[in-house]
Amino acid sequence: MIRSLTRFLVFFLVAGTLAYAGYRMLTPATTKTVATEKSEKEEEHSDSVAMSDAKVASAEIELAKAGPAVLHDSLLLNGMVQANQESLVQITPRFPGLVREVRKRIGDRVEKGDVLAIVESNQSLTPYELKAALAGTIIDRQTTLGEYVSEQKPAFVIADLSTVWVDFSVYRRNLSRVRIGDQILIDPADGGAKIEARISYVSPVGSSETQSALARAVVPNAGQRLRPGLFATGRLILSEKKVAVAVKSSALQTVENRTVVFVRDGEKFAARDVELGERDPDFVEVTFGVLEGDLYAARNSFIVKAEMAKGGADND
Numbered sequence: 135m136i137r138s139l140t141r142f143l144v145f146f147l148v149a150g151t152l153a154y155a156g157y158r159m160l161t162p163a164t165t166k167t168v169a170t171e172k173s174e175k176e177e178e179h180s181d182s183v184a185m186s187d188a189k190v191a192s193a194e195i196e197l198a199k200a201g202p203a204v205l206h207d208s209l210l211l212n213g214m215v216q217a218n219q220e221s222l223v224q225i226t227p228r229f230p231g232l233v234r235e236v237r238k239r240i241g242d243r244v245e246k247g248d249v250l251a252i253v254e255s256n257q258s259l260t261p262y263e264l265k266a267a268l269a270g271t272i273i274d275r276q277t278t279l280g281e282y283v284s285e286q287k288p289a290f291v292i293a294d295l296s297t298v299w300v301d302f303s304v305y306r307r308n309l310s311r312v313r314i315g316d317q318i319l320i321d322p323a324d325g326g327a328k329i330e331a332r333i334s335y336v337s338p339v340g341s342s343e344t345q346s347a348l349a350r351a352v353v354p355n356a357g358q359r360l361r362p363g364l365f366a367t368g369r370l371i372l373s374e375k376k377v378a379v380a381v382k383s384s385a386l387q388t389v390e391n392r393t394v395v396f397v398r399d400g401e402k403f404a405a406r407d408v409e410l411g412e413r414d415p416d417f418v419e420v421t422f423g424v425l426e427g428d429l430y431a432a433r434n435s436f437i438v439k440a441e442m443a444k445g446g447a448d449n450d
Contacts, residue, residue: 181389181404181405181442182402182403182404182405182442183402183403183438183441183442184401184402185401185402185403185438185441186401187401193434193437194433194434195431195433195434195435195437195438196431196432196433196434197398197429197430197431197432198381198382198385198429198430198432199426199427199428199429199430200379200380200381200395200420200424200425200426200427200428200430201379201380201426201427202376202377202378202379202380202426203376203377203380203417203419204374204375204376204377205374205375205376205377205380205412205413205414205417205419206319206369206371206372206373206374206375206414207371207372207373207374207375207414208319208369208370208371208372208414208415209308209311209312209369209370209372210367210368210369210370210415211302211303211304211318211349211367211368211369211370212302212303212365212367212368213300213301213302213303213320213365213366213367213368214300214301214363214364214365214366215298215299215300215360215361215362215363215364215365215366216298216299216300216301216362217273217293217295217298217299217362218293218294218295218297218298218299218352219299221268221270221293221294221296221297222270222273222291222292222293222294223267223268223270223291223292223293224288224290224291225250225264225265225266225267225288225289225290225291225292226285226287226288226289227253227264227283227284227285227289228262228285229253229255229256229257229258229262229285230255230256230257230282230283230284230285231253231254231255231256231257231282231283232253232254232256232280232281232282232283233251233252233253233277233278233279233280233281233282233283233289234252234253234254234261234279234280235251235252235279236250236251236277236278236279237249237250237251237252238250238251238272238275238290239272239275240272240273240274240275241271241272242271242272243270243271244266244269244270244271244272244292245266245269246266246267246268246269247265247266248265248266249263249264249265250263250264250265250266250272250289250290251263251264251277251289251290252264253283264289264290266290266292267292268292268294269294270292270293270294270295271292271293271294271295272290272291272292273291273292273293273295273362274288274290274291275289275290275291276288276289276290277289277290293362295355295358295362296354296355296356297352297353297354297355298352298353298355298360298362299350299351299352299353300320300331300350300351300353300360300366300368301348301349301350302318302348302349302350302351302368303344303346303347303348304336304346304347304348304349305345305346306340306345306346306347309336309340309347311370311372312333312336312349312370313333313336314333314334314335314336315332315333316332316333316370316371316372317330317331317332317370317371318330318331318332318333318351318368318369318370318371319331319368319369319371320351320353320360320366320367320368321366321367321368321369322359322360322364322366323365323366323367324359326359328369329353329354329359329360331351331352331353331354331368332351333349333350333351333370334350334351334352335348335349335350336348336349336350337349337350351368369415375412377411377412377419378419378426379419379420379421379424379425379426380417380418380419380420381395381417381418381420381424381430381432382416382417382418382432382433383413383415383416383417383418384432384433384435385430385431385432385433385435386408386410386418386435387405387435387436387438387439389405389439389442392405392407393407393408393410394406394407394408395408395420395423395424395430395431395435396430396431396435396438396439397424397428397429397430398429398430398431399429403431403438403441403442405442406423406424407423408420408422408423408424409421409422409423
Protein backbone atom coordinates (compact mmCIF):
# COMPACT_ATOMS: atom_id res chain seq x y z
CA MET A 135 0.00 0.00 0.00
CA ILE A 136 2.86 2.30 0.84
CA ARG A 137 4.39 1.59 -2.59
CA SER A 138 1.09 2.43 -4.29
CA LEU A 139 0.84 5.71 -2.40
CA THR A 140 4.42 6.59 -3.28
CA ARG A 141 3.78 5.88 -6.97
CA PHE A 142 0.65 8.05 -6.86
CA LEU A 143 2.55 10.98 -5.32
CA VAL A 144 5.38 10.68 -7.84
CA PHE A 145 2.84 10.56 -10.71
CA PHE A 146 1.03 13.60 -9.31
CA LEU A 147 4.27 15.62 -8.99
CA VAL A 148 5.40 14.70 -12.51
CA ALA A 149 2.00 15.54 -13.98
CA GLY A 150 1.91 18.87 -12.18
CA THR A 151 5.40 19.76 -13.34
CA LEU A 152 4.52 18.93 -16.95
CA ALA A 153 1.32 20.94 -16.75
CA TYR A 154 3.12 24.00 -15.37
CA ALA A 155 5.85 23.73 -17.98
CA GLY A 156 3.24 23.49 -20.69
CA TYR A 157 1.49 26.59 -19.36
CA ARG A 158 4.75 28.53 -19.35
CA MET A 159 5.46 27.49 -22.90
CA LEU A 160 2.00 28.40 -24.14
CA THR A 161 1.79 31.80 -22.46
CA PRO A 162 4.64 33.55 -24.41
CA ALA A 163 3.36 32.10 -27.67
CA THR A 164 -0.07 33.59 -27.05
CA THR A 165 1.43 36.94 -26.11
CA LYS A 166 3.62 36.87 -29.22
CA THR A 167 0.61 36.16 -31.42
CA VAL A 168 -1.32 39.07 -29.94
CA ALA A 169 1.69 41.38 -30.30
CA THR A 170 2.18 40.25 -33.92
CA GLU A 171 -1.47 40.87 -34.72
CA LYS A 172 -1.26 44.30 -33.10
CA SER A 173 1.93 45.10 -35.03
CA GLU A 174 0.29 44.01 -38.29
CA LYS A 175 -2.71 46.19 -37.56
CA GLU A 176 -0.46 49.16 -36.77
CA GLU A 177 1.53 48.54 -39.97
CA GLU A 178 -1.70 48.38 -41.94
CA HIS A 179 -2.83 51.60 -40.31
CA SER A 180 0.52 53.28 -41.05
CA ASP A 181 -0.07 52.93 -44.80
CA SER A 182 -2.89 55.48 -44.68
CA VAL A 183 -3.50 58.79 -42.99
CA ALA A 184 -6.55 61.03 -42.64
CA MET A 185 -6.17 64.68 -43.64
CA SER A 186 -9.13 67.00 -44.01
CA ASP A 187 -9.55 69.17 -47.09
CA ALA A 188 -8.75 72.21 -44.95
CA LYS A 189 -5.49 70.68 -43.81
CA VAL A 190 -4.57 69.70 -47.36
CA ALA A 191 -5.19 73.26 -48.50
CA SER A 192 -3.24 74.85 -45.63
CA ALA A 193 -0.28 72.53 -46.32
CA GLU A 194 -0.43 73.55 -50.01
CA ILE A 195 -0.60 69.92 -51.10
CA GLU A 196 -1.44 69.91 -54.80
CA LEU A 197 -3.91 67.24 -55.88
CA ALA A 198 -3.83 65.92 -59.45
CA LYS A 199 -5.36 63.06 -61.41
CA ALA A 200 -3.20 60.31 -62.84
CA GLY A 201 -3.65 59.90 -66.57
CA PRO A 202 -2.03 59.88 -70.01
CA ALA A 203 1.01 62.06 -70.57
CA VAL A 204 3.70 62.77 -73.11
CA LEU A 205 7.26 62.17 -71.89
CA HIS A 206 10.08 64.11 -73.50
CA ASP A 207 13.70 63.29 -74.19
CA SER A 208 15.16 66.76 -73.89
CA LEU A 209 18.17 69.01 -73.54
CA LEU A 210 18.28 71.67 -70.81
CA LEU A 211 19.55 75.09 -71.93
CA ASN A 212 20.21 78.32 -70.04
CA GLY A 213 19.15 81.59 -71.61
CA MET A 214 18.68 85.32 -71.25
CA VAL A 215 15.57 87.33 -72.12
CA GLN A 216 16.20 90.19 -74.55
CA ALA A 217 13.96 92.82 -76.07
CA ASN A 218 12.99 91.93 -79.62
CA GLN A 219 15.46 94.07 -81.57
CA GLU A 220 13.14 94.09 -84.58
CA SER A 221 10.46 95.80 -82.46
CA LEU A 222 12.68 98.35 -80.76
CA VAL A 223 13.36 102.00 -81.56
CA GLN A 224 15.70 104.65 -80.19
CA ILE A 225 14.30 108.19 -79.97
CA THR A 226 17.02 110.76 -80.68
CA PRO A 227 16.59 114.57 -80.60
CA ARG A 228 16.50 116.20 -84.03
CA PHE A 229 18.35 119.34 -82.84
CA PRO A 230 20.60 119.87 -79.83
CA GLY A 231 19.11 121.81 -76.97
CA LEU A 232 17.90 121.85 -73.37
CA VAL A 233 15.15 119.56 -72.01
CA ARG A 234 12.36 121.82 -70.76
CA GLU A 235 9.85 119.09 -69.91
CA VAL A 236 9.91 115.30 -69.40
CA ARG A 237 6.57 113.53 -69.69
CA LYS A 238 7.44 109.82 -69.68
CA ARG A 239 9.49 107.52 -67.48
CA ILE A 240 11.00 104.04 -67.76
CA GLY A 241 8.23 101.45 -67.66
CA ASP A 242 5.53 103.72 -69.08
CA ARG A 243 3.36 102.35 -71.88
CA VAL A 244 3.15 104.70 -74.85
CA GLU A 245 1.29 104.85 -78.14
CA LYS A 246 2.78 105.93 -81.42
CA GLY A 247 2.86 109.75 -81.50
CA ASP A 248 2.77 110.27 -77.73
CA VAL A 249 4.93 113.19 -76.55
CA LEU A 250 7.88 112.00 -74.49
CA ALA A 251 9.66 115.30 -73.79
CA ILE A 252 9.91 118.97 -74.83
CA VAL A 253 13.29 120.22 -76.03
CA GLU A 254 14.28 123.87 -76.63
CA SER A 255 16.42 124.07 -79.77
CA ASN A 256 19.76 125.84 -79.43
CA GLN A 257 19.47 127.08 -83.01
CA SER A 258 16.05 128.68 -83.00
CA LEU A 259 15.40 128.85 -79.24
CA THR A 260 11.98 127.42 -79.94
CA PRO A 261 10.66 124.24 -78.28
CA TYR A 262 9.90 121.07 -80.20
CA GLU A 263 8.42 117.70 -79.17
CA LEU A 264 10.12 114.33 -78.91
CA LYS A 265 7.46 111.77 -79.92
CA ALA A 266 7.18 107.99 -79.72
CA ALA A 267 7.87 106.33 -83.07
CA LEU A 268 5.96 103.14 -82.15
CA ALA A 269 3.64 101.77 -79.49
CA GLY A 270 5.40 99.93 -76.67
CA THR A 271 7.14 100.27 -73.33
CA ILE A 272 9.92 102.70 -72.44
CA ILE A 273 12.83 100.48 -71.40
CA ASP A 274 15.53 103.18 -71.19
CA ARG A 275 15.72 106.95 -70.70
CA GLN A 276 18.93 108.93 -71.01
CA THR A 277 17.69 112.42 -70.28
CA THR A 278 16.51 114.54 -67.35
CA LEU A 279 14.89 117.93 -66.90
CA GLY A 280 17.28 120.77 -67.79
CA GLU A 281 19.85 118.46 -69.38
CA TYR A 282 21.58 119.28 -72.64
CA VAL A 283 20.73 116.72 -75.33
CA SER A 284 21.87 116.19 -78.90
CA GLU A 285 21.50 113.88 -81.82
CA GLN A 286 24.62 112.02 -80.66
CA LYS A 287 22.79 110.04 -77.96
CA PRO A 288 19.28 108.48 -77.78
CA ALA A 289 17.04 110.14 -75.22
CA PHE A 290 14.53 107.25 -74.99
CA VAL A 291 14.41 103.59 -76.01
CA ILE A 292 10.98 102.07 -76.71
CA ALA A 293 10.35 98.34 -77.17
CA ASP A 294 7.26 96.40 -78.13
CA LEU A 295 7.36 93.67 -75.47
CA SER A 296 4.46 91.66 -76.87
CA THR A 297 7.24 89.38 -78.17
CA VAL A 298 10.76 88.95 -76.80
CA TRP A 299 13.92 87.11 -77.70
CA VAL A 300 15.24 84.36 -75.46
CA ASP A 301 18.88 83.68 -76.32
CA PHE A 302 20.17 80.27 -75.23
CA SER A 303 23.79 79.14 -74.93
CA VAL A 304 24.45 75.79 -76.60
CA TYR A 305 27.76 74.08 -75.90
CA ARG A 306 29.54 72.76 -78.95
CA ARG A 307 29.04 69.10 -77.98
CA ASN A 308 25.27 69.68 -78.33
CA LEU A 309 25.22 71.93 -81.40
CA SER A 310 24.50 69.04 -83.77
CA ARG A 311 21.29 68.31 -81.82
CA VAL A 312 19.80 71.82 -82.18
CA ARG A 313 17.86 72.75 -85.31
CA ILE A 314 15.74 75.68 -86.43
CA GLY A 315 12.10 74.80 -85.79
CA ASP A 316 12.80 72.60 -82.75
CA GLN A 317 10.25 72.90 -79.97
CA ILE A 318 11.45 74.37 -76.68
CA LEU A 319 9.61 74.74 -73.37
CA ILE A 320 10.67 77.92 -71.56
CA ASP A 321 10.42 78.28 -67.78
CA PRO A 322 10.39 81.91 -66.55
CA ALA A 323 10.69 80.60 -62.95
CA ASP A 324 7.56 82.46 -61.85
CA GLY A 325 5.59 79.39 -60.79
CA GLY A 326 3.42 79.39 -63.91
CA ALA A 327 3.14 76.95 -66.78
CA LYS A 328 6.03 76.63 -69.22
CA ILE A 329 5.86 78.68 -72.42
CA GLU A 330 6.03 76.76 -75.69
CA ALA A 331 8.14 78.25 -78.48
CA ARG A 332 10.33 77.29 -81.46
CA ILE A 333 14.00 77.86 -82.20
CA SER A 334 14.09 80.51 -84.91
CA TYR A 335 17.82 81.16 -85.22
CA VAL A 336 21.08 79.30 -84.59
CA SER A 337 24.24 81.39 -84.80
CA PRO A 338 26.77 80.26 -87.43
CA VAL A 339 29.63 81.45 -85.17
CA GLY A 340 30.49 80.66 -81.57
CA SER A 341 32.16 82.31 -78.60
CA SER A 342 35.84 81.53 -78.01
CA GLU A 343 35.45 82.37 -74.32
CA THR A 344 32.49 80.08 -73.53
CA GLN A 345 32.90 77.56 -76.37
CA SER A 346 29.19 77.87 -77.06
CA ALA A 347 26.91 79.26 -79.75
CA LEU A 348 23.63 81.11 -79.57
CA ALA A 349 20.20 79.63 -80.30
CA ARG A 350 17.28 82.06 -80.25
CA ALA A 351 13.54 81.71 -79.79
CA VAL A 352 11.06 84.51 -80.55
CA VAL A 353 8.49 84.13 -77.79
CA PRO A 354 4.99 85.61 -77.36
CA ASN A 355 4.98 87.53 -74.09
CA ALA A 356 1.36 87.75 -72.99
CA GLY A 357 1.11 89.03 -69.44
CA GLN A 358 4.73 90.25 -69.54
CA ARG A 359 5.96 87.01 -67.92
CA LEU A 360 9.30 87.34 -69.69
CA ARG A 361 11.24 90.47 -68.75
CA PRO A 362 14.36 91.59 -70.64
CA GLY A 363 17.50 91.16 -68.58
CA LEU A 364 16.29 88.14 -66.60
CA PHE A 365 17.49 84.56 -66.94
CA ALA A 366 15.26 81.75 -68.19
CA THR A 367 15.73 78.03 -68.73
CA GLY A 368 14.55 76.11 -71.76
CA ARG A 369 14.00 72.40 -72.31
CA LEU A 370 14.65 71.57 -75.96
CA ILE A 371 12.43 68.68 -77.03
CA LEU A 372 14.38 65.98 -78.88
CA SER A 373 11.75 63.21 -78.90
CA GLU A 374 8.35 62.37 -77.40
CA LYS A 375 6.69 59.24 -76.03
CA LYS A 376 3.03 58.85 -75.03
CA VAL A 377 2.25 56.76 -71.92
CA ALA A 378 -1.11 55.56 -70.61
CA VAL A 379 -0.70 56.56 -66.94
CA ALA A 380 1.76 59.01 -65.46
CA VAL A 381 2.15 61.07 -62.29
CA LYS A 382 4.28 64.09 -61.50
CA SER A 383 7.81 63.24 -60.42
CA SER A 384 7.30 65.24 -57.23
CA ALA A 385 4.60 62.75 -56.17
CA LEU A 386 7.09 59.92 -55.59
CA GLN A 387 8.11 59.14 -52.01
CA THR A 388 10.02 56.31 -50.33
CA VAL A 389 8.44 54.50 -47.37
CA GLU A 390 10.37 51.57 -45.83
CA ASN A 391 12.41 51.16 -49.02
CA ARG A 392 9.22 51.09 -51.14
CA THR A 393 8.44 53.66 -53.82
CA VAL A 394 4.92 54.92 -53.20
CA VAL A 395 2.37 57.46 -54.40
CA PHE A 396 -0.16 58.85 -51.93
CA VAL A 397 -3.61 58.33 -53.46
CA ARG A 398 -6.54 60.22 -51.93
CA ASP A 399 -9.84 58.48 -51.19
CA GLY A 400 -12.35 60.61 -49.32
CA GLU A 401 -10.33 62.33 -46.59
CA LYS A 402 -7.60 59.69 -46.46
CA PHE A 403 -4.30 59.29 -48.27
CA ALA A 404 -3.18 55.71 -48.90
CA ALA A 405 0.40 54.80 -49.77
CA ARG A 406 0.27 52.82 -53.03
CA ASP A 407 3.29 50.76 -54.01
CA VAL A 408 4.10 51.58 -57.64
CA GLU A 409 6.17 50.17 -60.48
CA LEU A 410 7.68 52.79 -62.74
CA GLY A 411 8.58 52.97 -66.41
CA GLU A 412 9.93 55.85 -68.51
CA ARG A 413 10.35 59.32 -67.07
CA ASP A 414 11.33 62.88 -67.85
CA PRO A 415 12.02 65.82 -65.52
CA ASP A 416 8.31 66.48 -64.97
CA PHE A 417 6.44 63.16 -65.19
CA VAL A 418 7.05 59.46 -64.61
CA GLU A 419 5.19 56.54 -66.15
CA VAL A 420 3.36 54.23 -63.70
CA THR A 421 2.99 50.65 -64.96
CA PHE A 422 1.40 49.28 -61.78
CA GLY A 423 -0.14 50.65 -58.59
CA VAL A 424 -2.01 53.75 -59.80
CA LEU A 425 -4.95 53.81 -62.20
CA GLU A 426 -6.06 56.49 -64.62
CA GLY A 427 -8.28 58.96 -62.78
CA ASP A 428 -6.80 58.31 -59.32
CA LEU A 429 -6.43 61.50 -57.29
CA TYR A 430 -2.96 61.79 -55.77
CA ALA A 431 -0.68 64.20 -53.89
CA ALA A 432 1.33 65.76 -56.69
CA ARG A 433 3.23 68.48 -54.83
CA ASN A 434 4.36 68.64 -51.19
CA SER A 435 3.69 64.91 -50.92
CA PHE A 436 6.45 64.73 -48.28
CA ILE A 437 3.99 66.38 -45.88
CA VAL A 438 1.66 63.39 -46.25
CA LYS A 439 4.61 61.11 -45.52
CA ALA A 440 5.42 63.12 -42.38
CA GLU A 441 1.81 62.95 -41.19
CA MET A 442 1.79 59.22 -41.75
CA ALA A 443 4.98 58.85 -39.71
CA LYS A 444 3.39 60.78 -36.85
CA GLY A 445 0.44 58.40 -36.80
CA GLY A 446 -1.98 60.55 -38.74
CA ALA A 447 -3.20 62.84 -35.96
CA ASP A 448 -5.47 65.28 -37.78
CA ASN A 449 -4.77 68.50 -35.90
CA ASP A 450 -6.46 71.09 -38.10
